[in-house]
Structures are given as structure tokens and as C-alpha cells.
Amino acid sequence: MNVKGFAKRFxxxxxxxxxxxxxxxxxxxxxxxxxxxxxxxINVPKGKSTPAHSHDYEHEIFxxxxxxxxxxxxxxxxxxxxxxxxxxxxxxxxxxxxxxxxMICIVxxxxxxxxxxx
Amino acid sequence: MNVKGFAKRFxxxxxxxxxxxxxxxxxxxxxxxxxxxxxxxINVPKGKSTPAHSHDYEHEIFxxxxxxxxxxxxxxxxxxxxxxxxxxxxxxxxxxxxxxxxMICIVxxxxxxxxxxx
Numbered sequence: 136m137n138v139k140g141f142a143k144r145f146x147x148x149x150x151x152x153x154x155x156x157x158x159x160x161x162x163x164x165x166x167x168x169x170x171x172x173x174x175x176x177i178n179v180p181k182g183k184s185t186p187a188h189s190h191d192y193e194h195e196i197f198x199x200x201x202x203x204x205x206x207x208x209x210x211x212x213x214x215x216x217x218x219x220x221x222x223x224x225x226x227x228x229x230x231x232x233x234x235x236x237x238m239i240c241i242v243x244x245x246x247x248x249x250x251x252x253x
Numbered sequence: 254m255n256v257k258g259f260a261k262r263f264x265x266x267x268x269x270x271x272x273x274x275x276x277x278x279x280x281x282x283x284x285x286x287x288x289x290x291x292x293x294x295i296n297v298p299k300g301k302s303t304p305a306h307s308h309d310y311e312h313e314i315f316x317x318x319x320x321x322x323x324x325x326x327x328x329x330x331x332x333x334x335x336x337x338x339x340x341x342x343x344x345x346x347x348x349x350x351x352x353x354x355x356m357i358c359i360v361x362x363x364x365x366x367x368x369x370x371x
Contacts, residue, residue, distance in 0.1 A: 138341045139326075139341070140325035140326060140328070140338070140339055140340045140341055140344050140346070141325070141330075141338070141339055142323050142325070142330035142332050142336050142337070142338045143336065143337060144335055144336050144337075145315075145335050145336075145337060146335070162313075162315075162337045163313050163337065163339045167339055168339075168341060169311065169313065169339060170311065170342075171289065171290060171310075171311065171361045172289060172290040172313065172359060172361070174313045174315065174337060174359065176315070176337075192289075193287065193288065193289065195280075195281050195287065195290065195291075195292045195359070197263075197280075197292065197294070197315075197317075197357050199315075199317055205260050207258035207259070207260070208257075208258060210258070212259075212260035214260050217262055217263050217264070218260050218261065218262050218263070219260070219261060219262075219263060219280045219281065219292060219294075220258070220259070220260045221258055221259055221281045221285055221286075221287060222258045223256045223257070223258055223286060224288075226258050228258070239315050239357055241290060241292065241313070241359055243289045243290070
């Protein structure tokens, strides 16, 4: 692949539905030539949640808008704009939105390949 | 290391000056147990820039606030809130802020270890 740099607006990428009522845009993936990690933008409407699950890879999340409650393992955290979250692999996690939320969520490129395919 | 998940506000992390007039907060690093990539928050005041340089690792950036111009290789991009950037390794790059800017910038964990030390 001839890997090229770029700058785009998030809404140039299609949104896909997520279990729990949110939606996700895969902004940068292996298909762009990203070698190590993948950036996604997730929107969660008020009252909805991100998927409640656990997996072998980590998340790093930054909250851009909104308020909610994050569960990581057996701990709850009140979160809002300007919070960041580290969710290590094998930790159960979910985020419940108390207002409309918008967040960046990064995963290892291996997870992007597993979820999206090559 | 006993790796634990957490949620924190960005201003719980100290800001460090960046060449070009901005400042950086290393939000999540290997010191937290992050195995693959590191999340930083960068603020660039109006008229200042991120470092103008190139290196062997990639950046994935999301613009949270502000407007400016990104240079990637020999291309310029007008960017503002809600833009995302992929800067592959070995590409010269800089972002010049035309208003106060705030952005998330992710790097591979190897870069975090090289820059911060173990």
C-alpha cells in the first residue's frame, strides 16, 4: 500500500450502529495504512450505552462531549467532557450516556482487522 | 505492573512545553500499563505551532477545538474542530494554530518510552 497522510472531517466517514444504541465511525484503520492502532469516533445518545463486554485488547478513550457513567471492572466513574479513560484488556466495561455523548476510542490495529476484516 | 483501568480529567495531568509554543499532557502511557499506544492532549495557542519535524512513527490526531493549517509532507490542509489527521511515519508535519487549538494525538508506545523513558 502507498501510505499517504490526510486530514478529513469525521462526517466524511459513514456511521455504523453499535450494540447498546450508539454508533461508530472507524476514522483511521489498517485500510489507510495505519500500522499500530485505529481511531474511532463513537456517539452515544442520551439513555443509550456503549456495548457492555470485555475483550483481550485495551481501549484509550477521550470524552469530547456529554456526561455519563463508565463502568470498568467493578468500579463506576462519573465522566464528562475532558475526561479520559484507560480500559486494559480483559476488563468488563460499558459507558451509559446521561446526555448525548461523543468520544474518541482507540484500539490496537489487530482489533480493527479482526472486527472489520482485511 | 498491576494494570488497572481508570477515568480522570485531563487537567489532573501536568502540561509540559512543546517546541513551537504549544504544550502537551501525556494522558495514558506505558507507566499506566498501556501496551500498544499512548494518548496525549496537545494545546496550541493562536499563532503557535506543533513541532515541525518528521520521525519513524505515525500520529493519529483528532481536533477538539480551534482552527489551523496542517502540513503533512508537501501538502497543506485547512483543519478545524471535528477534523482527524493520519500522519504516517517519515512524513514531515506541523500544525499552525490560527485560533487556540486543542487536539488528541496518539503515538505508538515505543515512541512514548523513547521520549519519556521507562
